[in-house]
Amino acid sequence: MKEGYVIRSQEAPHFMTFTIVDWVDVFTRKVYRNILWASFKFCQEQLGGRIRWGGYYIIAPENGCGGSVNPDRWQQVWQYGSNLGEKNADFLWKQDGVAPQCAVGGLEIATVKSGRAFIPDSYTTTRPVLKTRIIRIGQDRAGNPVPVYEMYEDFSIEVPKSFLNSHSISNYGWIFELKQEEPGHVNKK
Secondary structure, X not given: OOHHHXXXXXXXXXXXOOOOOOOOOOOOOHHHHHHHHHHHHHHHHHHOOOOOEEEEEEEOXXXXXXXXXXXXXXXXXXXXXXXXXXXXXXXXXXXXXXXXXXXOEOOOOOOOOEEEEEOXXXXXXXXXXXXEEEEEEEEOXXXXXXXXXXXXXXXXXXXXXXXXXXXXXHHOHHHHHOOOOOOOOOOOO
């Protein structure tokens, strides 16, 4: 076994990362996802009483009400997404059309360090966003006309809440712009 995979100190912090090799469908096949999830839960249970986990950030979960989390084991736990099922829920066309969210178990009641943060009606991102535009018409191998695109950065894009935009991870930059007193604020390290 390589030395890099040996846990030398049971008391030291450890980080879990995931790598996809040759497009293995680890997260799309339920059997593989369940193995990873069971392994992660096992680690939590074994180390749960000895360490305090950092932040747990759940973004647009596809089946949030199918799982649960114990907020007492974490410094912060936030679920980000649409507000389906809430008292003043948005119209359906503003919900996440890919995975309408319900609350993850354990987050039904908000506290100062855990709960749900909902997608704003719209926000203007200040982070660079890669966009494409047609620069000319070219030809494919068969000689048919095809558009030729270029990529460019745009620094001021308004991202509306909508049926598809509400699920795209690229539209969740707003979570890093939340003020400290707002639900879902991510503590900077």
